[in-house]
Structures are given as structure tokens and as C-alpha cells.
Amino acid sequence: GAVVSQHPSWVICKSGTSVKIECRSLDFQATTMFWYRQFPKQSLMLMATSNEGSKATYEQGVEKDKFLINHASLTLSTLTVTSAHPEDSSFYICSAKSTGRTEAFFGQGTRLTVV
Amino acid sequence: AQSVTQLDSQVPVFEEAPVELRCNYSSSVSVYLFWYVQYPNQGLQLLLKYLSGSTLVKGINGFEAEFNKSQTSFHLRKPSVHISDTAEYFCAVSDPGGGNKLTFGTGTQLKVEL
Numbered sequence: 370g371a372v373v374s375q376h377p378s379w380v381i382c383k384s385g386t387s388v389k390i391e392c393r394s395l396d397f398q399a400t401t402m403f404w405y406r407q408f409p410k411q412s413l414m415l416m417a418t419s420n421e422g423s424k425a426t427y428e429q430g431v432e433k434d435k436f437l438i439n440h441a442s443l444t445l446s447t448l449t450v451t452s453a454h455p456e457d458s459s460f461y462i463c464s465a466k467s468t469g470r471t472e473a474f475f476g477q478g479t480r481l482t483v484v
Numbered sequence: 485a486q487s488v489t490q491l492d493s494q495v496p497v498f499e500e501a502p503v504e505l506r507c508n509y510s511s512s513v514s515v516y517l518f519w520y521v522q523y524p525n526q527g528l529q530l531l532l533k534y535l536s537g538s539t540l541v542k543g544i545n546g547f548e549a550e551f552n553k554s555q556t557s558f559h560l561r562k563p564s565v566h567i568s569d570t571a572e573y574f575c576a577v578s579d580p581g582g583g584n585k586l587t588f589g590t591g592t593q594l595k596v597e598l
Contacts, residue, residue: 375527403585412574412588413528462527466584471516471535473584475527 371397373465375476382453382483390448390479392463398443399465403473404436407460419446453483486511486577490589497565498597505560505592507549507575517558518576518586519549528574534558545569570596 419440532543
């Protein structure tokens with residue numbers, strides 16, 4: 370199966386700083402990538418969808434200026450949490466799919482803790 | 485708009501017993517249906533999917549699910565569970581014509597006990 374690698378797997382940052390999370394497709398071209406957020410013992414909530422080379426489409430209620438998404442290549446998308454606050458602490462998961470595929474493959478997630 | 489309902493937040497079961505995790509969905513269009521498993525602090529792994537064709541879908545680790553259009557259900561079953569099946573299970577739907585964005589249910593925690 371296709372492999373999606375997410376880095377880092379966990380990160381602790383100070384309130385007010387920014388943190389970048391990378392999502393890489395290792396053995397396929399990811400034309401579309403999805404970013405999700407998961408609170409403890411809750412489901413995954415889609416934050417945004419990004420297509421390679423174009424601006425991300427954010428879901429309602431997600432601040433695009435706070436959660437910057439870049440999908441500059443067919444194998445890499447990044448999520449930058451800007452001016453992080455404790456309420457941004459969460460588990461962030463990316464998934465990636467290629468054109469014509471019905472299935473998206475998930476990264477292993479990033480645990481962000483803002484202190 | 486689509487939605488997914490997983491009525492059981494937790495399902496305890498003894499090892500080697502059968503289990504069924506329930507999933508119901510609502511959608512005004514035809515959908516693709518998925519079951520994912522999540523182990524603690526990890527991403528999601530696809531168990532199985534229904535796109536079209538046979539309503540009984542077999543997946544990895546001995547799991548299977550049956551698509552029932554009239555009942556808008558896609559319940560997950562395993563005839564004999566193992567301790568290693570203890571995990572969170574998510575049912576999800578996507579709209580084939582909507583960019584394949586997934587809508588997830590709230591998840592079911594399967595706890596297998598000795």
C-alpha cells in the first residue's frame with residue numbers, strides 16, 4: 370500500500386510561536402491532501418483540502434490565517450500553526466490521495482502540545 | 485451534506501467472541517463507505533471499503549462489512565476477535581463527486597478482554 374509520512378510525530382511549543390507539520394507521500398504522487406484535527410476521544414474533523422499548486426480550501430470555521438497550508442509539490446504538504454495557543458493543542462492528521470484513486474492514505478499523526 | 489452515526493461509543497467483548505460495530509449514514513447522493521482502525525497516537529489504517537458491486541465487503545484482519553442501502557447501514561463484523569483488535573474504529577463516507585472528502589463518525593472503542 371501507499372505510504373504517507375508525517376513529521377514530527379509529536380511537538381511541544383511555547384504559546385505564541387509557530388510550528389510546522391510536514392506530510393509526505395513516499396511512493397506516489399499526492400494530487401490532493403487533506404488535513405484533519407482530532408480532539409481526545411473524538412472523531413476527525415476536516416480542516417482543509419489542498420490540491421498541488423493551488424490554494425487550500427478551508428472548511429467552515431477554520432481560520433486560514435492561523436492554519437497555513439502549503440502544497441507546493443506532489444509529495445509534500447505542510448501545515449503551519451501560527452501564533453499557537455494552548456487551545457490549538459490537538460492531534461493533527463494528514464491524508465493524501467492521487468488522481469483517480471478512491472482511497473486516501475493517512476499519516477501517523479502529529480501530537481501538538483502548546484504550553 | 486452527509487453524516488455518519490456510530491451509536492456505540494464503546495463495545496466490550498471477550499476474546500474469540502464475535503463482534504459487530506454499527507454504522508449508519510445519511511446522504512442525498514450515492515456514497516463510498518469506509519471503515520478505519522486507529523491505534524493510540526497513530527493515524528488511520530483502512531480496514532475495508534465499499535465502492536460498488538457486492539454488498540458484502542471483506543477487509544484485512546478478518547473484518548467484513550455489509551452495505552445495506554435500504555437501511556443506510558454499513559456494519560462492521562468479525563466472527564472471532566483477538567486482543568490485538570482493541571482499538572478505535574471509525575466509519576466514514578465520501579461523496580464520489582465531491583472530491584472524495586471523508587466524513588467520519590464519532591468512532592467506536594472496541595475493547596477486547598480475556
